[in-house]
Amino acid sequence: MDFAYDARTEELRASLLAFMAERIYPAEPVLSAQVAEATAAGRQWERPPVMAELKAEARRRGLWNLFLANGPHTEGLPGTAGLTNLQYAPLAEITGRSPALAPEALNCAAPDTGNMELLAEFGNAAQRDRWLRPLLDGEIRSAFCMTEPDVASSDANNIATRIDRRGDDYVINGRKWWSSGAMNPGCEILIVMGRTDDAAPPHKQQSMVLVPRDTPGVIVHRGMHVFGYTDGTHGGHAEIEFRDATVSAANLIAGEGDGFAIAQARLGPGRIHHCMRLVGAAERALELMCRRVTSRTAFGGPLAEQSVIQGWIAESRVRIESARLLVLKTAWLMDTVGNKGAHTEIQAIKIGTPAMAEWVIDKAIQAHGAAGISQDFPLAQLWVSARSLRFADGPDEVHKRSLARRELRRYRAAAET
Secondary structure (H helix, E strand, O other), X not given: OOOOOOHHHHXXXXXXXXXXXXXXXXXXXXXXXXXXXXXXXOOOOOOOHHHHHHHHHHHXXXXXXOOOOOOOOOOOOOOOOOOOHHHHHHHHHHHOOOOOOHHHHOOXXXXXXXXXXXXXXXXXXXXXXXXXXXXXXXXXXXXXXXXXXXXXXXXXXXXXXXXXXXXXXXXXXXXXXXXXXOOOOOEEEEEEEEEOOOOOOHHHOEEEEEEEXXXXXXXXXXXXXXXXXXXXXXXXXXXXXXXXXXXXXXXXXXOOOOHHHHXXXXXXXXXHXXXXXXXXXXXXXXXXXXXXXXXXXEOOEEHHHOHHHHHHHHHHHHHHHXXXXXXXXXXXXXXXXXXXXXXXXXXXXXXXXXXXXXXXXXXXXXXXXXXXXXXXXXXXXXXXXXXXXXXXXXXXXXXXXXXXXXXXXXXXXXXXX
């Protein structure tokens, strides 16, 4: 693996860093003001006007759809950058420094990224034309409906929502929550996972179906808050009831029983994208910590001279560099041997990177004193994002269980031999 960025990556990094400095960072207080104004008017899920301005400018600069990795499923798709995972990693890291603005401005925000990857790989021509193209153009938003309130959804076999075939249609009944993206006013399509055949083997019982958000029987009960935040970064999470919601059988993605396999294929790239951005979030937290402690004095000297704070800074650098290297290795493996070949590393970064970012951001908060938990700095929201990602796309414990089993498998086979 070559650690140097290639010419294309360097070109995009320079352009993206300029965009961040000139447009994204100055827009952060504007975003806060517009969100506060909309919330006071009872429109808390409304996307602020500054976002549309940033999207137009990002597209003008050629910083659009950078996430969609080059491959057989993306050939011929309009408006994609055609990057590899390894090329995208340092770009996603940069956007992670301002997660509430930058990913969406570049049309690289979850859950749309995962949904676009899903449609690119598993959608048929009609589905791609109807839903993928407007998503790539940024004309609409989407949601992913997998998690349920009444079962332990970390085990996908527990999913209870029904998707029943009735003639030329599918009828959906069930309840979902943490349906990322569904509170966004621009959301027009839901990807719903549910059960189609209880008699099939456990991993063939689920299917996925496309459900337009305005389908009769789709009832959005409420938006979910993340540690008190509406989490507009991901388009807002919703609790949704499906009550005899009926769609054409043509809305089935791939085939009946393919839902579990599709979910696994979707979540792999999503996990690494989250980890790429978390490295950037940790870098910004470390930068803010260093700036703070060099400008504040307590107990007769600069905070930067306190050994405990120097320990935080040194440990932060070690943890960030370690996480970045593993993320880059994982991206390289995904490009060279595929997602399955990188399965161990994908799980490893999903376990380690949120924990790393959470630790670094926590120390930055502590170094800022009470200011660290205020709205005057981005640290509190960065911490919330890192902490919540220990649940998203599978909780830590599920990944640790799977990773340990894979490690033990070699030794058990040797013992049996």
